[in-house]
Amino acid sequence: MRTILPSDLSHRDRHQLLLSGVSPRPIAFVTSVDAEGNVNLSPFSFYNAYASNPPIVAIGPAIAAKTGLAKHTWLNILATGECTISAVSYSMVHSMNLTSAAFASDVDEYAKAGFTKRPSVVVAPPSVAESPYTMECRLIENIELRRDIGGNGNLMLLEVVAFHVADTVMVNGRVDPRGMDLVGRMGDAYYTRTTELFEATQPPHIPIGMDELPYLIRTSTVLTGNELAQLAYVPVLPMLDGTFPQFEESFQADSIETELACERPQGALYVWLKNGNHEDRTTLHRIVQQYIRQGKIEEAWQTLLLE
Numbered sequence: 001m002r003t004i005l006p007s008d009l010s011h012r013d014r015h016q017l018l019l020s021g022v023s024p025r026p027i028a029f030v031t032s033v034d035a036e037g038n039v040n041l042s043p044f045s046f047y048n049a050y051a052s053n054p055p056i057v058a059i060g061p062a063i064a065a066k067t068g069l070a071k072h073t074w075l076n077i078l079a080t081g082e083c084t085i086s087a088v089s090y091s092m093v094h095s096m097n098l099t100s101a102a103f104a105s106d107v108d109e110y111a112k113a114g115f116t117k118r119p120s121v122v123v124a125p126p127s128v129a130e131s132p133y134t135m136e137c138r139l140i141e142n143i144e145l146r147r148d149i150g151g152n153g154n155l156m157l158l159e160v161v162a163f164h165v166a167d168t169v170m171v172n173g174r175v176d177p178r179g180m181d182l183v184g185r186m187g188d189a190y191y192t193r194t195t196e197l198f199e200a201t202q203p204p205h206i207p208i209g210m211d212e213l214p215y216l217i218r219t220s221t222v223l224t225g226n227e228l229a230q231l232a233y234v235p236v237l238p239m240l241d242g243t244f245p246q247f248e249e250s251f252q253a254d255s256i257e258t259e260l261a262c263e264r265p266q267g268a269l270y271v272w273l274k275n276g277n278h279e280d281r282t283t284l285h286r287i288v289q290q291y292i293r294q295g296k297i298e299e300a301w302q303t304l305l306l307e
């Protein structure tokens with residue numbers, strides 16, 4: 001493990017090192033308007049949400065390190081106190097990238113990148129009609145970040161005064177992340193597309209934690225840290241349920257290996273119980289692993305307790 005002090009790096013290397021670890025970052029596609037009414041559209045990945053009551057987000061338009069010039073977005077929001085933020089879907093990513101070029105302040109990036117303006121309801125700047133999710137925002141505060149030592153960062157705290165969500169991404173009254181297809185900015189010129197989604201519900205109770213897992217489970221050579229953590233979510237150590245496992249009389253299974261290859265942990269368990277080597281903890285843990293991967297934590301625990 002390498003330890004690197006920020007003061008030992010050039011601005012460029014420090015920037016890249018920081019951003020490769022703070023990653024992936026959401027992208028705020030910010031529309032602002034200057035005093036003459038010129039519309040500006042630019043992406044910012046120094047961006048996140050910080051409160052929901054009231055909803056507050058923040059963006060970080062820097063003073064450009066190379067030129068010393070302030071971003072038009074920053075100047076416009078300071079001057080008018082308003083902007084909109086549009087989320088960036090995969091279908092928008094290259095057009096979004098076009099708008100990040102240093103166009104003059106009277107150039108309309110909507111026209112340059114082929115985006116459509118959707119009028120706002122509360123603030124003056126429009127938002128990107130192609131985006132499935134947009135917010136109208138008002139500036140609360142701008143914090144200049146360590147100008148005393150030559151710092152070039154800014155943190156603009158923005159209160160969301162209106163949300164707009166496309167009907168196409170709403171399922172049962174909630175936003176479906178699959179429909180949004182949002183992208184994130186990573187280190188260097190890398191982006192990520194949010195197509196591989198998985199769920200990890202926050203524990204609604206105090207979990208037992210890894211340290212309370214029985215020794216033979218905690219030291220498993222099969223189960224990964226992520227898998228052990230899912231076992232450790234439970235509020236109390238489960239007890240063996242005498243009725244587990246239950247098989248219909250007609251239940252049939254192939255060999256343990258075939259059942260595991262076909263991702264049928266129940267079949268593998270059936271064979272393991274019938275004629276497996278019960279000292280063989282590795283096979284049992286492979287069965288448990290499949291249950292965990294299928295989200296069947298109850299079955300995983302009961303299988304472990306059979307040991």
Ligand SMILES: Cc1cc2nc3c(=O)[nH]c(=O)nc-3n(C[C@H](O)[C@H](O)[C@H](O)COP(=O)(O)O)c2cc1C
Pocket residue numbers: 027040041042043044045046047060061062063070071072073074096097099100101102103185
């Ligand atoms: C995906 C992406 C994210 C960016 N994030 C930031 C950022 O957080 N802060 C920043 O100062 N510049 C950022 N930039 C660069 C600005 O978008 C770029 O400097 C742009 O020209 C600013 O436009 P403006 O001067 O019209 O506001 C980013 C560029 C891209 C492509």
